[in-house]
Amino acid sequence: xxxxxxxxxxxxxxxxxxxxxxxxxxxxxxxxxxxxxxxxxxxxxxxxxxxxxxxxxxxxxxxxxxxxxxxxxxxxxxxxxxxxxxxxxxxxxxxxxxxxxxxxxxxxxxxxxxxxxxxxxxxxxxxxxxxxxxxxxxxxxxxxxxxxxx
Amino acid sequence: xxxxxxxxxxxxxxxxxxxxxxxxxxxxxxxxxxxxxxxxxxxxxxxxxxxxxxxxxxxxxxxxxxxxxxxxxxxxxxxxxxxxxxxxxxxxxxxxxxxxxxxxxxxxxxxxxxxxxxxxxxxxxxxxxxxxxxxxxxxxxxxxxxxxxxxxxxxxxxxxxxxxxxxxxxxxxxxxxxxxxxxxxxxxxxxxxxxxxxxxxxxxxxxxxxxxxxxxxxxxxxxxxxxxxxxxxxxxxxxxxxxxxxxxxxxxxxxxxxxxxxxxxxxxxxxxxxxxxxxxxxxxxxxxxxxxxxxxxxxxxxxxxxxxxxxxxxxxxxxxxxxxxxxxxxxxxxxxxxxxxxxxxxxxxxxxxxxxxxxxxxxxxxxxxxxxxxxxxxxxxxxxxxxxxxxxxxxxxxxxxxxxxxxxxxxxxxxxxxxxxxxxxxxxxxxxxxxxxxxxxxxxxxxxxxxxxxxxxxxxxxxxxxxxxxxxxxxxxxxxxxxxxxxxxxxxxxxxxxxxxxxxxxxxxxxxxxxxxxxxxxxxxxxxxxxxxxxxxxxxxxxxxxxxxxxxxxxxxxxxxxxxxxxxxxxxxxxxxxxxxxxxxxxxxxxxxxxxxxxxxxxxxxxxxxxxxxxxxxxxxxxxxxxxxxxxxxxxxxxxxxxxxxxxxxxxxxxxxxxxxxxxxxxxxxxxxxxxxxxxxxxxxxxxxxxxxxxxxxxxxxxxxxxxxxxxxxxx
Ligand code: FES
Ligand code: FES
Numbered sequence: 001x002x003x004x005x006x007x008x009x010x011x012x013x014x015x016x017x018x019x020x021x022x023x024x025x026x027x028x029x030x031x032x033x034x035x036x037x038x039x040x041x042x043x044x045x046x047x048x049x050x051x052x053x054x055x056x057x058x059x060x061x062x063x064x065x066x067x068x069x070x071x072x073x074x075x076x077x078x079x080x081x082x083x084x085x086x087x088x089x090x091x092x093x094x095x096x097x098x099x100x101x102x103x104x105x106x107x108x109x110x111x112x113x114x115x116x117x118x119x120x121x122x123x124x125x126x127x128x129x130x131x132x133x134x135x136x137x138x139x140x141x142x143x144x145x146x147x148x149x150x
Numbered sequence: 151x152x153x154x155x156x157x158x159x160x161x162x163x164x165x166x167x168x169x170x171x172x173x174x175x176x177x178x179x180x181x182x183x184x185x186x187x188x189x190x191x192x193x194x195x196x197x198x199x200x201x202x203x204x205x206x207x208x209x210x211x212x213x214x215x216x217x218x219x220x221x222x223x224x225x226x227x228x229x230x231x232x233x234x235x236x237x238x239x240x241x242x243x244x245x246x247x248x249x250x251x252x253x254x255x256x257x258x259x260x261x262x263x264x265x266x267x268x269x270x271x272x273x274x275x276x277x278x279x280x281x282x283x284x285x286x287x288x289x290x291x292x293x294x295x296x297x298x299x300x301x302x303x304x305x306x307x308x309x310x311x312x313x314x315x316x317x318x319x320x321x322x323x324x325x326x327x328x329x330x331x332x333x334x335x336x337x338x339x340x341x342x343x344x345x346x347x348x349x350x351x352x353x354x355x356x357x358x359x360x361x362x363x364x365x366x367x368x369x370x371x372x373x374x375x376x377x378x379x380x381x382x383x384x385x386x387x388x389x390x391x392x393x394x395x396x397x398x399x400x401x402x403x404x405x406x407x408x409x410x411x412x413x414x415x416x417x418x419x420x421x422x423x424x425x426x427x428x429x430x431x432x433x434x435x436x437x438x439x440x441x442x443x444x445x446x447x448x449x450x451x452x453x454x455x456x457x458x459x460x461x462x463x464x465x466x467x468x469x470x471x472x473x474x475x476x477x478x479x480x481x482x483x484x485x486x487x488x489x490x491x492x493x494x495x496x497x498x499x500x501x502x503x504x505x506x507x508x509x510x511x512x513x514x515x516x517x518x519x520x521x522x523x524x525x526x527x528x529x530x531x532x533x534x535x536x537x538x539x540x541x542x543x544x545x546x547x548x549x550x551x552x553x554x555x556x557x558x559x560x561x562x563x564x565x566x567x568x569x570x571x572x573x574x575x576x577x578x579x580x581x582x583x584x585x586x587x588x589x590x591x592x593x594x595x596x597x598x599x600x601x602x603x604x605x606x607x608x609x610x611x612x613x614x615x616x617x618x619x620x621x622x623x624x625x626x627x628x629x630x631x632x633x634x635x636x637x638x639x640x641x642x643x644x645x646x647x648x649x650x651x652x653x654x655x656x657x658x659x660x661x662x663x664x665x666x667x668x669x670x671x672x673x674x675x676x677x678x679x680x681x682x683x684x685x686x687x688x689x690x691x692x693x694x695x696x697x698x699x700x701x702x703x704x705x706x707x708x709x710x711x712x713x714x715x716x717x718x719x720x721x722x723x724x725x726x727x728x729x730x731x732x733x734x735x736x737x738x739x740x741x742x743x744x745x746x747x748x749x750x751x752x753x754x755x756x757x758x759x760x761x762x763x764x765x766x767x768x769x770x771x772x773x774x775x776x777x778x779x780x781x782x783x784x785x786x787x788x789x790x791x792x793x794x795x796x797x798x799x800x801x802x803x804x805x806x807x808x809x810x811x812x813x814x815x816x817x818x819x820x821x822x823x824x825x826x827x828x829x830x831x832x833x834x835x836x837x838x839x840x841x842x843x844x845x846x847x848x849x850x851x852x853x854x855x856x857x858x859x860x861x862x863x864x865x866x
Contacts, residue, residue, distance in 0.1 A: 001410070018410055021430050029385055029428035034377035035370025037540070039491055040572040041433070044807040047491060075370035088368045095360040095772045098780060099234025100367030101491040101540025107368060126815035131806050133491040133541045134234050135783025136776070137817030 004068045008033065009077025019065035023057075024048045026064045027074060035075035035104045039131070046130035049105035049112075050074045056112035075104035078111065086150060087111050090143040098134035106130050110144055119148050164214075164267075164283040166290045168338060173220055173331035176290045177213040178283040180267035212265045216245065216287040218295070222315060222328030224251055226284075227261040229269035230276045231512045232363075233490070233539035233546060235836050236773035237276045239361045241284055243770050247354040248288035248346045250312035251327065253362060263514035263534035270616040271512035272547060272664065274736040274834025277769055281832045285346035293340035298333035299325050300341060307341035349767065349830060356828060358772035363538065375495040375537045376569060378508045383497050384413050384425035386558055386568040389436040390578050391421060393799035394660060397444035398422060409435045414562040420550075420578075423558045425566055433571060447659035449799035456608065456658065456796060457482065460586040463606035463654040467590050474599055476592040477683045482861045483672040484793030485581040485608070485801075488665060489809060492540020493575045498555035499565035500525055505532045509552050510539030516614035517549035521556045543666040543784075548580055548613045576809060577801045580663030581794055583608040583632075587676040591646055591684050598699070601646035605673055607632065608662055609655040615664045630655045636669050642677055643734050644699035660796075666784060667837035670735060671844055672862070675789070678731035678845025683858065692849065693718050693730055704739055705732065708762050708826060712741040715824050716760035722854075725749030726757075729850025733841040736834030739764040739826075742782065742842035744818070748854035752865055756786050756847060758820040761839055766831030775823045778839045782821065785843025787812040789851070793863040810866065 001016050008031060017026050024041075027033040027050075036059055039047030043061040050059050051073040052066075059072075078085045084092070087110050097103045109130050117124050125141055132140070162182060169175040217225040226245060232238040238258035246253040261269065268279040292312055299317040300307035302325070311318050315327045327334075349355075366372045373379075391397065401422050403415040411431030416423040422439055426432040460482070470476050497508040498521075505525055511517040514534045522529040539546055555568035570579065585607035592599040610632035612618050621634050628634035636653035653669070665671065681699070685692040693713050700706045709732060712718060722728060725748055732741045740763040748754040761778045768774055791810040795802040803809040852858045 021428065025428045025430035029430070032379060034373070034379075037374075037492070038376060038429070038569070039493075040805045040807075042572070042805055042807065044805045045491070045572070075368075079369055084368070091368045092360065092364050095358070095364065095776070097234075097361060097364055097367045098236065098776050099491060099539065099541040100363065100372055101234075101374060103367055104370050122819060128814045131491065131811055131813060132783075133489055133543075133811060134776075135780035135812070135817075137783065137812075137814045138779055138821040139776070140814065141817070141819070 004064050006067050006069065007071045009073060017064050020063045023059035023062045023064055023067050027059060033074055033076060037101055037104060046109060047102050047105045049108040049130060051108060051112060056109055075108060086147050090146045094139045094143040096136050096139040096143050098136055102130060102132045106132065106140055114147060120144065164286055166286045171335055174218040174291055174294055174334040175215060176287050177215045178287050179213045212267060214283050214287060216291055218291055218327050218331040220328050220331050222255060222326050224256045226258050228258045229261055229266040231260060231271050231510060231536055231539060233510060233542035236361050236776060239359055240277055240770045240773055241280050242362055243354050243359050244280060244284035245288045247352055248285045249292050251315040253359050255315045260536040263518040265515055269515055272615045273617040274836045274838065278832050278834060289346045290344045293342050293344040294334040294337040295327050295330050297337045297341045298330045302333060349828060355769050359770050360772060372538060374492050374540050375508060375510045376492055378497040378537065378567060380497045380499065380565050380567060383565040383567040385429040385432050386423050386425040386566045387432045387436050387571060388421040388423045388554060389439045389441055390574055391443045391446060393446040393449050394578065396446035399442040399444045401439055401441040403439060406435045406439045409438060416558050416561045418554055418557045420554060425558065425562060446799055451658060451799055452797050453795055456584050459656045459658065460584065460606045463656050464586060464588050464604045467602050470592045471594060471599060474592050474594040476590050477687050479589045479680050479683055480860055481587040481676040483585045484863060485584045486665060486788055486792065487576055487579055487581050487794050487809060488543045488545035489811060490541030490543060490545045493570045493572055494551035495569035496551040496555035497567040498559040500556050500560040503531055505556055507534045507552055508537055510537050510546055511549060512542060512546045513614040517552045520549045520553050524553050525556050525560050544664045545580055547615045548663060573804045576803050576805060578661065580661050582665030583610050583662040585672050587673055589676065589680045591680060598647040600648040601642065603651040605653040606656055607653060608658050608660050611662050612664055617664060640669055640673055643701055643705050643732060645701055667840040670733065670841040674733050674841035675844035675848060679848050682849045696732055704764055705734060708739045708741045708764050711762045711824055712743055715762065716743040718743060725854055727850050727853035729846045729853060731842045731845025731849060736838055737766060737831055738833030738835060738838045740839045740842045742839060742846040744846045744850050746850040746854050748851055751855045754790060754851060755816065756818050759818040760822045762824045764826035765833040765835050767828045768825045771825060774835050777835050778823050779821055781839035782843040783812050783817065784840045785847050786816060789844050789847040789862050789864065791863050791865055793866050
């Protein structure tokens, strides 16, 4: 079985896995990093959303072979120690989560959006496709606008 | 159809008492005062005999327990699963109020299956169930903390006050609850009142409190069932039949067993389970298995057949009186999957004489019974731990993953973590039953004569839902439990003359379920469409007509507030419209107004939603608003875009790619909630707004497009 080296949340790790194993399962089942959630496994729900070299990905459809020698950031790696990322702080301030299961993915998608577009319009926010079955969308929008206004 | 479907409900009350423990521990036990047949319930009921009350920790049995620890943490083991409805935070609010503790000092943990009173979640009943015991426990604890401080400082107890988990004295001294917890454990007769505060003194109840689990959630620390790190537990998925409730005829696992990571292949009644090193390997192997499947009970059924059977199950209307006028409506609702964001998942470790289960169950005691049954173990040998759940909407009332995980773990002698894939949830998961509703409102001159609501639905499996307890064992004379539940819960809030309402169930063996608000989400939404149709026919304003027809002053007040606060009646561009609807249930009332942009009828957007709710006493307004926002999204999704279709005995949809649940681009850009002032009552809120939102969306769509939709979801 091949071996891959990558950085996960700033730590360098080496994993042995079939090359076509999606990053999501390497993270969850091999590395015990459970922040990225399984919601569909086919790139449709975006509960797993994380970053690869700073860009948004859905790890359920990105094979581990595509992550060799790259930087993976999951929700666990977003805060700086006890200091929350501004997006996380806005999520708390707006009391966004309900069940919370989609929120790691929502937050990671938002961080990526704000990196591309620091002052997103409503249309740009609409383009976030992450499903929230609990329906927290209005608070997500408020939280994004709050960060964008900072 | 006049027989009551309800039994006589015993009066529930709690008695609280001190428990002998190293730090302050108080308990509450449920007492049921069953009124004698034919007699009015006596106030007070039989008094508890103190001699028989438990007094040590090992005697606690089925009691609620509140502990104050020396580290200043307040611990309450909650009987209410938290699946995102925010009940843990709401309970912390109740405790914080009468304890004068900071909500952040309170840990509401989810109790194992322990047969606690009210240890189930359903029927929007949690706050109503916890209102009294949580506040009683807190008030008992606070009185003892004050007494302990008074004794320590040798001052009269009634000169002390409490705030932020601390007791204060007029001379400036203060002591945290943690520092008093050991002394307070020995206070048997408190020197100050042990009664909860009157509503006029509430400072925490009614104040928005952010969900206490928020920080863990947004940092990825929260452990859902899917995240349980049970050492050695093998990721397990089940290869399931192509059709609903199909069976395993035979299977060949030769190739599968040679695949990477595979540890075990286990036939179980619902399919063939594959346990492997990772979920990905388990899923890949499950797909590669060669299984010959037996037929399921509905293999010959597709949507057309479902609709035909539902149609046939509805009797004709009565002949309307001569010279009368009437408005008719016919509505069809598709099946709807619960689709919780976290698919069901259970970790199980079944050994020779014991079983340990980790899951997010709204009915942990029922899950324990189900696991005991399939494993042949005694219930006492089964431990069920409850984790936070990634959504439920009714899904977690059915212990299917718990049973399957126990079966596999027992068969292979190893711990497992079994999850349903999204496709499993979509194709074999539970659904709101498909339904038809034929309705007629008859009027003569200006008088409303009658309202007929003749409905049919695919038979409902109430599973382990606590709402079953509302119904007589004999269903109160109704043919099925679903028919009885319909009769009991489907209350039309308007004076429409003589009412005839019935639901006939069609015995097709689909995996149905109580889906958030059960029948109200479709049936009451349809009734609200009828009220709009009547208003149109009479040339009346839909809100004004509702105000006129509403049965209660409380309903009129909610509608009045909706009219003024939500901008009802403002002019909209062509292709846009407002819509309203109203619903009452769970001792609560709600009106919803939406504005829709349906210039493209295939891609309508609800741009604004306003909810006015009367829940009696709002406990946590932030949590309430969250529930209402979610309910509005349920209304938008089920009316406009999301439903399940049946073809050849199988559900067509497989994921969120084809089950078109609302996303950010479908959410209102403006969302407002107005809570009616507290009136002392306690109402439920988790399901309340679904019917009002669904009705409002359908009504707005009809006004905007000029076309009355009758089949839901409209675009699917
Ligand atoms: S789990 Fe990755 S998109 Fe759904
Ligand atoms: S908060 Fe539950 S799915 Fe988004």
